[in-house]
Amino acid sequence: MDKRTSIQKVHPLNTSWIIWYHNSNDKNWDIESYKSILEINTIEDFLVLVNSWDKCLPKVTQGMYFFMRKFKKNDIIYPRWEDKYNKNGGYWSFKVTDRNSEKTWINLCKILIGEVISISNPMNINGISISPKKNFCIIKIWNNNSEECETSLLSDELKSFLDINEVKYSSHNKNIKRDRDKIEKHKKRTKRGYLTKF
Numbered sequence: 001m002d003k004r005t006s007i008q009k010v011h012p013l014n015t016s017w018i019i020w021y022h023n024s025n026d027k028n029w030d031i032e033s034y035k036s037i038l039e040i041n042t043i044e045d046f047l048v049l050v051n052s053w054d055k056c057l058p059k060v061t062q063g064m065y066f067f068m069r070k071f072k073k074n075d076i077i078y079p080r081w082e083d084k085y086n087k088n089g090g091y092w093s094f095k096v097t098d099r100n101s102e103k104t105w106i107n108l109c110k111i112l113i114g115e116v117i118s119i120s121n122p123m124n125i126n127g128i129s130i131s132p133k134k135n136f137c138i139i140k141i142w143n144n145n146s147e148e149c150e151t152s153l154l155s156d157e158l159k160s161f162l163d164i165n166e167v168k169y170s171s172h173n174k175n176i177k178r179d180r181d182k183i184e185k186h187k188k189r190t191k192r193g194y195l196t197k198f
Contacts, residue, residue: 011043020066068127081172089144101137
């Protein structure tokens with residue numbers, strides 16, 4: 001009998017990924033407000049995450065989660081529009097009921113780490129996210145090039161659990177500009193209101 005210690009075989013992924021959490025009630029969107037939960041390098045890492053989710057983490061209907069690509073040790077895609085890898089891209093968004101959100105999220109995570117969300121250009125996909133709303137969640141697929149925004153670029157595998165016909169695409173740069181414009185308008189209103197008091 002071979003008494004040598006058997007080495008458990010692991011199945012490395014083509015890309016490493018990081019799962020991030022953001023409290024949906026937190027109005028601070030600085031990078032420090034995002035919590036890195038786990039780095040996923042193997043299929044086994046992913047199974048640990050899935051099997052321990054309900055025991056260790058808030059449900060997907062109770063917090064914001066981001067599953068983002070990692071290139072190298074210090075080359076991370078942060079889950080923000082302004083990130084250097086995200087700013088020229090955007091996201092496809094889908095509406096999912098609370099009842100189906102957890103199953104849909106896990107299915108999408110599987111397809112993400114399998115690099116088959118976009119068959120034609122897998123490296124165009126930076127990650128995915130889920131955000132809770134009232135009675136539903138918004139799931140987003142993030143990419144790094146807003147010119148590659150056609151729904152036809154998405155894998156047919158998504159059709160089994162996402163409504164492709166209801167998908168919307170948004171550019172990160174347009175969202176960044178819209179938010180900046182809102183802030184400027186707010187500042188002007190505040191300034192005018194302040195001046196009229198005197």
